[in-house]
Amino acid sequence: MKKKVENIRSGFIFKTFEEENISPFDKLFEIFKELITHTSGDFDEAIDWLRNLDEEYKLTTSEYTIDDFIEDLKKKGYIREEIKPDGKGGMGITAKTERAIRQQALNQIFGKIKRSGSGNHSTKHQGLGDEHTGEFKEFHYGDSLDRISMTESLKNAQINHGAGEFKMTEDDLVVEETHHKSQMSTVLMIDISHSMILYGEDRITPAKKVAMALAELITTRYPKDTLDILVFGNDAWAISIGDLPYLNVGPYHTNTVAGLQLAMDLLRRKRNTNKQIFMITDGKPSCIRERDGTYYKNSVGLDPYIIEKCYNAASQARKLHIPITTFMIAQDPYLERFVREFTQANHGKAFFTGLKGLGEMIFEDYENNRKKKIRG
Secondary structure: OOOOOOOOOOOOOOOOOOOOOOOHHHHHHHHHHHHHHHOOOOHHHHHHHHHHHHHHHOOOOOOOOHHHHHHHHHHOOOEEEEEOOOOOEEEEEOHHHHHHHHHHHHHHHHOOOOOOOOOOEEEEEEEOOOEEEEEEEEOOOOOOHHHEOHHHHHHHHHHHHOOOOOOOOHHHOEEEEEEEEEOEEEEEEEEOOHHHHHHHOOOHHHHHHHHHHHHHHHHHHOOOOEEEEEEEOOOEEEEOHHHHHHOOOOOOOOOHHHHHHHHHHHHHOOOOOEEEEEEEEOOOOOEEEOOOOOEEEOOOOOOHHHHHHHHHHHHHHHHOOOOEEEEEOOOOHHHHHHHHHHHHHHOOEEEEOOOOOHHHHHHHHHHHHOOOOOOO
């Protein structure tokens, strides 16, 4: 009896697009997180923007309004009542919202990275370490016994001596190569001088998003690493991760040297061997604080006195084995020349870019640096 063979066909199946079912709250919350970032944490301003968008694009319905959304934000713990600096009461975002904003920034900039086990930074040097490479070498006296690959060694024994009578010698043993792991300490410097909002371009919000995404990446994926964030204008000061949503530009000049000195001070306190500085800036150094506390400022061109101080700071970081990666988001030729000379003094790296792709470049550079041991 012949068995009937069914003719199975394969191919593409086309059907009507079905939009993902998103709740009214989640739909508005995605927009709200973006707005609260742009308004530097100002809840009232973000809600005003949301109401304007609702009027134009009909984001809500009579069954679920903006007021219903605000009530849900309260119930879910995303906002709370607080006293404003002017003494008046109002609503402010909570730490839960700050975390949600950082996670959104990470997803937007770096893509939805799957969280793996707690990791450190791998060097390129093979040897006795704790990260498997999938590569093998012959066993030599002194190799750790727990690195012997029994599967590969048994396979060698069968190939070398046959399967009839089991026999294994030292020549059959192989060990798996591993990478050493090293922790990384990073300082992220963000320029908050007035030029970051000049010429009708908001440069501080993308920089802020990059900082939030990097903070979320490190704290969730590489918890043994450290990240310090500082801002620099006329002076430089460290800020916490929780301060990032509220970060804003001030009426400042650009004191790059103050930022570098603070970054080096922060990294001197770290025990990690691997240290690095990321600097996001759009303008030229235009300010120095003198020993007597006064400020020397010059916004016209590149001031030789200020520039020389920058080169000295770059050389000092090099002596401390701290590479500086500069992300210059302005593209003036004379500024590019300065950055190249600054980078040469430090033996670091420089990226000349606009705002587009800034986050991806920082992420790639961070990931690349974690694969090698930084040396002087």
